[in-house]
Amino acid sequence: MKPFIREALERLRLRLLELDAQLGAPDATADLERFRALTREHAETDAIVQPYLQYLRCEADGAAAHTLADEAERAGDAALAALAREEAAALQAEREALEAELQTLLLPRDPDDVRNAFVEIRAGTGGEEAALFAAELARMYTRYAESQSWRVERISESPSDLGGLREVVLRIVGDGVYGRLRFESGGHRVQRVPATESQGRIHTSACTVAVLPEPDEAQAVQLNPAELRIDTFRASGAGGQHVNRTDSAVRITHLPTGLVAECQDDRSQHRNKAKALQVLLARLQERERREREAREAATRRDLIGSGDRSDRIRTYNFPQGRVTDHRLNLTLYRLPAVLEGDLDELIHALQLARGAELMAELEARASQALTG
8 A cells, every 4th residue: 555545544544543532522412513413524524534444454464374374384284374365365465455445535526427418519620520420429428328317308309300419418317326327428420321322421520419417406605697588399209290380499698608508308498497507517517627627727628529520538449349438548339339329438537547647646746735
């Protein structure tokens, strides 16, 4: 275990002892708000300290097993030495698993990871072919959501002439949706022979995907009604005769920023307005987040990019049947399965890479604190 990790865990172990003493004090419940805060901190700290204590036990037992093996060998007891070596190996494997778990527990957590998410897909370079690919991406994320037992709502869409989608906004509801899908934000490039290509030439098209955490409902009041323009119109696309007779669809414009959100998936204008407000608030919060991160780290990549062919995080190559994630330099030769929503391998690899980055940042900070 790296020294800075052990030091962090030792600090948490000592903090847990302090919390035990504070919660056990006779006047612990005199201030209920403080008591609740201490209880919450105790639970969070204990969840990390308990695996650490188990790690320390494995470490001590492993050292004892090695000592026993050495003594048995010197005494000529080969059977006991072999048994002790086997026990030491098992404890070493358990220690390694616990160390990996502890590293994950120590990583900073984004409170938005547990939230539902809006997934916005827009056709970029490539015209109708890009719109067709946008529809395929929407299907891919829908199938993945179904495999996770999440619920998908289609908030709004703009169909193309050939059955594709120029733009679509999905709301995906479930446990930890944003934490799983956040790495899908960026440019997605497709290379294939379009159905409209008579010469059989491979074309390259692009779409952008933006994944936004759904805001807490309590935060919706932060929108100033005076800064909103609300328009109603007749919904397009599927929905039966009803949508063609009533102005149930809603478009909301945030005047200071020009951001626009619309919803047309419900027959109720009131419910469409509520959903559009949620989308708008998510976009405003994402805009604020991006501006804040740009100030803190000017080199950080923009969330969705420009939609140009060269601006991409992932390429879907149909002739070769492969998917390549350029952030990881990871290539999978199972394009059909990925398009059917089998995204677990890609998402897991991205989560591991992000965890490694965060751990490196923690190590750098610890080193800087020691030298500073």
